Structures are given as C-alpha cells and as structure tokens.
Amino acid sequence: MSDALFEALLRLGDNTLVLGHRVSEWCGKAPVLEEDIALANTALDLIGQTQMWLGYAAEVEGAGRTADDLAMLRDVWDFRNILMVERPNMDFGHTMMRQFLFDAYHRAALRGLSISTDPRVAEIAAKAVKEATYHLERSAETVIALGDGTQVSHDKMQAALDLLWPYVGEMFESDAVDAQISDAGIAPDPATLRGGWDTYVQGVMAEATLSIPEDSFAHRGGRTGARHTEHLGHMLTQMQWLQRAYPDATW
C-alpha cells in the first residue's frame, strides 16, 4: 500500500507543483497589474499545497528525502503530473482556459479527498479545497467574460479550448494505483469525477458561448510517467537550475 500511496501523493503534488511553476512564469508580465497579482497568488497557493503533498509523500516513502528533494532533484520521467499542466502558458486566454479546466477537476478531486480514510490526506485536502474553490470562481468568471466578450477574445478562447481538450481525458484516467487507493477509501477513483465535471464545464462553456469539441481523443502518459511532453524537461531546467548548479544551496 505505501508504494501506491507514494505514487498517488506524487500525482497530487506534481500537478500543483508543475502548474504552480507555470502560472508563476506570468509574474511581472501579465496583461494588467491585477491579473499579474492574481496569477502570482494562485501560483503561491499551488506551491503551498505542493509542500504539503510532497512533504507527506517523502514521509510515506521513508527514504530520507524531503519535499524539496522531490521537487528539485527528480528528472522528467519521475514526475507524475498530467500533461495539461506542463504545457507552456502561450497567451493569457490559453493560461486561463487551462486553469479553469484544471480548477474544476481539482475542486472535485479535493472534495473527495477531504473525506479520505487517511487523516493526513483528508486534512491537506480540506485546506486546499478552499483555495481551489476560490481559484475556480475566478477562472470560470474569466472564461465566461472572455468567451462571451469581443470577437477577438471569443476566438482566442475557442482556440484555447480546442487545443486543450485532448488533454482533459487524462485527468479522469484510472489505473491499478487508483484502484488500490480508491478501494482503501484514500481517494476517489478519477473516473467517477467525470460526470459531475462534464455537467459543470458544459454549463460554463454555454455561458461563455464556446463549443466543446466532439472528439474525445486523449493524450496520456503524464500521470504514469510513461511519456511526458518535451515541454516538461525545458521547464525543469529553469525550475531546478539553482539546486542542480549549487547542490544543497540554502538561503
């Protein structure tokens, strides 16, 4: 069980770590100051959640590693985040569409995790779900405002949705690890979250006057580590550079 739990915790912590880092890349160059601050604060919440998930993962592993070791000293193939969060930010519309699709999934997953049979998982999720709910309020509002905005903003949001849709399926993929973890009551099986997510997202997209693509093809390989996109390695060269160049540096 501890192997499966370690794997499940990496999936949670790597999602928030990689998305948190991506979102932080906007710091200092977002379209307007308020959005810059909002993105930086969202990133901060995600990194805070990462410390809790990876901190617990390191304890469960029991190999003397810390949350920082897991974040800064693993290579691409050891990351367990979904592919969607490692995609480059592209434009602001793409960033906010990705945030919305993830936030809606994240809130549903954390709600399920907050009643986990594992008390540590439950308390971390109970803390994080409040932040995820707040993020979702903003990302949903932004997707609606831009989708149902000008012709230019509408077209950009539709293009973002078309581009991101093939990355949605991986969020709800289940494998042997998920089966073991959900049987033990530690986390909900991701596949069970799909129905509620679809209903919610369809409502927001209708309000945003955006069309959900019909093709249900899904890229996969991130949460198993089998096949990440080429983007993750490039991101890690930035994120991990300091610890790689100056091992064990602290300040």
Next chain:
Amino acid sequence: MVRPDLQRIWGWLDEVPDPEIPVISVVDLGIIRDVTWDGDTLEVAITPTYSGCPATSIINLDVETALRDRGIGKIRLKKQLSPPWTTDWLTAKGAAKLEAYGISPPSPAGGPSRCPRCQSANVEKVSQFGSTPCKAHWRCLSCLEPFDYFKCI
C-alpha cells in the same frame, strides 16, 4: 522554573502582531489553535491561513521570540492543519481593528458591505486577489478610493 499560567501566555501572544497586517495580533487572526504545557515545554499549535502564505515562517519566528523574551526557554511549535482556518476564526475585535485600519473585514456575503473609509455601500470588485494571499482588491465608487477586502474563505 515557574510555569506562567496559560491565560497570561494567551495575553502575551495577543501582543504579537501579524507581520503583514500589524494592526491585528496573531490571536485576533485566529491562527493560534492551542497553548499547552508538556512538562516544562510550552507547546503552541499554529494553523496556516493560506497554504503558501510566506508570512507563516515569520509568524513562527515572532511567536517564538515573544515567548522567549518572557522567559520561556523550551518552546515547541506545532503546525496544525485541521480543522482548516477560515475567516470565521477572526475575532470580532480583530475585524473591528481591520476596518479602522482601512481593510474591509470578511463578510459572509462574499464581498465588503461598505467602504472602510467613507462607509458608502457603493463599492465594486477590482480583482479577486490583492496585496497578500488573504486579501482581494476593491474600490469605492463614492470616495473613489481603492481598498483591501479580507477575503472570506
């Protein structure tokens, strides 16, 4: 060593300001969950407001320093996540002090009821986020001043 009683210790902690909003204390903020003696070690349970809030480590340092200055030698700080902090943990005294300072206190309605400067109810949201993780950015349409609103979670 004489162990100061817990009520006095709570009083001392009520003099430790929040590092980012110094007008309220860490007790007003509702993040001190428990203070207990374990033998001659004082254990203080602290809960974070937002999970990534950078003030957390400064708060720990300030709490420890304040207790040490009062002569308590053995201190153990414990991070307590559950039940998670919400704005309901903010004391009424803290909410009043926030408003006097110009920060609109959290309201269950999801937004400030009035401008903390001119009391006008004619206010609008500028951004859901603000200068610290715990605040959002609003504006008064009567006196035209921007102000911080303590987010309600």
